[in-house]
Amino acid sequence: MAATSAGKTYHHGDLRNALICAAVDLAGEGGPERVVLREAARRVGVSPTAAYRHFDGRGELLRTVRTHARRELAASMERAAAREPGADDPVLAAERRVTALCRAYVGFAVEHPGLYRAAFCVPRPASACEPGPARPPAEPEIRAYTLLREALEALTALGTARPGARPATGAAAWSAVHGLSLLLVDGPLRRLSAQGRRVAVEATLAMVVSGAGSD
Amino acid sequence: MAATSAGKTYHHGDLRNALICAAVDLAGEGGPERVVLREAARRVGVSPTAAYRHFDGRGELLRTVRTHARRELAASMERAAAREPGADDPVLAAERRVTALCRAYVGFAVEHPGLYRAAFCVPRPASACEPGPARPPAEPEIRAYTLLREALEALTALGTARPGARPATGAAAWSAVHGLSLLLVDGPLRRLSAQGRRVAVEATLAMVVSGAGSD
DNA sequence: GCCCGAAGTTAACCGCATGAACATTCCAGG
DNA sequence: CCTGGAATGTTCATGCGGTTAACTTCGGGC
Numbered sequence A, B: 001m002a003a004t005s006a007g008k009t010y011h012h013g014d015l016r017n018a019l020i021c022a023a024v025d026l027a028g029e030g031g032p033e034r035v036v037l038r039e040a041a042r043r044v045g046v047s048p049t050a051a052y053r054h055f056d057g058r059g060e061l062l063r064t065v066r067t068h069a070r071r072e073l074a075a076s077m078e079r080a081a082a083r084e085p086g087a088d089d090p091v092l093a094a095e096r097r098v099t100a101l102c103r104a105y106v107g108f109a110v111e112h113p114g115l116y117r118a119a120f121c122v123p124r125p126a127s128a129c130e131p132g133p134a135r136p137p138a139e140p141e142i143r144a145y146t147l148l149r150e151a152l153e154a155l156t157a158l159g160t161a162r163p164g165a166r167p168a169t170g171a172a173a174w175s176a177v178h179g180l181s182l183l184l185v186d187g188p189l190r191r192l193s194a195q196g197r198r199v200a201v202e203a204t205l206a207m208v209v210s211g212a213g214s215d
Numbered sequence C: 001g002c003c004c005g006a007a008g009t010t011a012a013c014c015g016c017a018t019g020a021a022c023a024t025t026c027c028a029g030g
Numbered sequence D: 001c002c003t004g005g006a007a008t009g010t011t012c013a014t015g016c017g018g019t020t021a022a023c024t025t026c027g028g029g030c
Helices: A015-030 A038-045 A049-052 A058-083 A091-113 A114-121 A145-158 A169-185 A194-210 B015-031 B038-042 B049-054 B056-083 B088-111 B113-119 B143-158 B170-183 B194-210
Strands: none
Touching: A015 A038, A015 A049, A015 A058, A015 A114, A038 A049, A038 A058, A049 A145, A058 A091, A058 A114, A058 A145, A058 B143, A091 A169, A091 A194, A114 A169, A114 B015, A145 A169, A169 A194, A169 B170, A169 B194, A194 B170, A194 B194, B015 B049, B015 B056, B015 B113, B038 B049, B038 B056, B056 B088, B056 B113, B056 B143, B088 B113, B088 B143, B088 B170, B088 B194, B113 B170, B143 B170, B170 B194
């Protein structure tokens, strides 16, 4: 009855995980809105309500998928940064790290649109727009953002190659890559050619790396 | 039977518009996912299926709302730009126009989160992620973007105040304000204090105005 | 006046989220 | 080895939302 010893009997043995996988697949195929409890259950070969033994409802399933997607995004960024060749000049190295991270961020979004959208979705309980006094536990941290922010701080501390220009703030940079990703993946820039896309990415990178901080 | 002469009889007289208004209200209250055919009909006091006489389905209703929202966004930006005092220095004036537009953009998003989200939603037919050869008629143009782009082009043509720095590309700038808006309205930056929000906005503005173009 | 088509209506089907009550297994004690 | 309860699944049932089909009213043109 260990997690992996699933038989084909009444008890699945690892339903929770199986459901998560199915849900992640769904998200990959069609984004968060495609993550449907019933469908996930169907794929796993179990009745819809079985899921409730492991999740509070669709909301929690989606939140789990989101966590997964965020992890993948961050991992993808780290891999890319690690692949980046070092440089003698520390400033250049720092700049490269930033651009590598950003490129990977947008790259992930473009390659896995569904997952990317799932990574930043908001499971809405149905209604509720103006939040009451509720204070959900302040999300756990988003690695992708942390990576970006730290890389930028490092770069800022070193100064830039070009005098007078300063790298963007973490939040500003995140805004840029996030916005670009969504515009490309889901938004009006969706149908840009690969070429056009590349141009937009480069322009955004330039803005982020040598854009001004707030002064 | 002119558009506005609605009685309380069998025929509504101006259902289409009434539905649009209701739908826009809904979007304002809870974003695109809140735009529900049945609810709109309910609010107008008509049977759900009546809507099908005027819209192809929920998708078209949503698209109509989106158009409306985009118009409002653009209008809000233009109003803000118009309010901006002129300046003797044309460069300064151009910079001011850009920042005014951006501020208004983000401001609109923050003040009308639901509408803003609706303005950039994608009515999904249920499934379909990888586009076939389909080529929807290439959306009509998004004024908010055009305004931003043109203001930036003007600024670029003039050169910036600070030497060496160049304003961002239209796409990059749009990415920045769009991303920031979503992060603030719907995303992980959602629960920033008004203060924190302001800081993020200023940082982003600085990045956009004096960030580097692609070189 | 009559007839047609536009604009509404009701009834019905399907999928989805969810809750309640019932069924099966597994496993800890005895 | 046997047994009872906790886990884990299952079946029913409710309610909501999208959408279709078939029927009903009304407003006008002839």
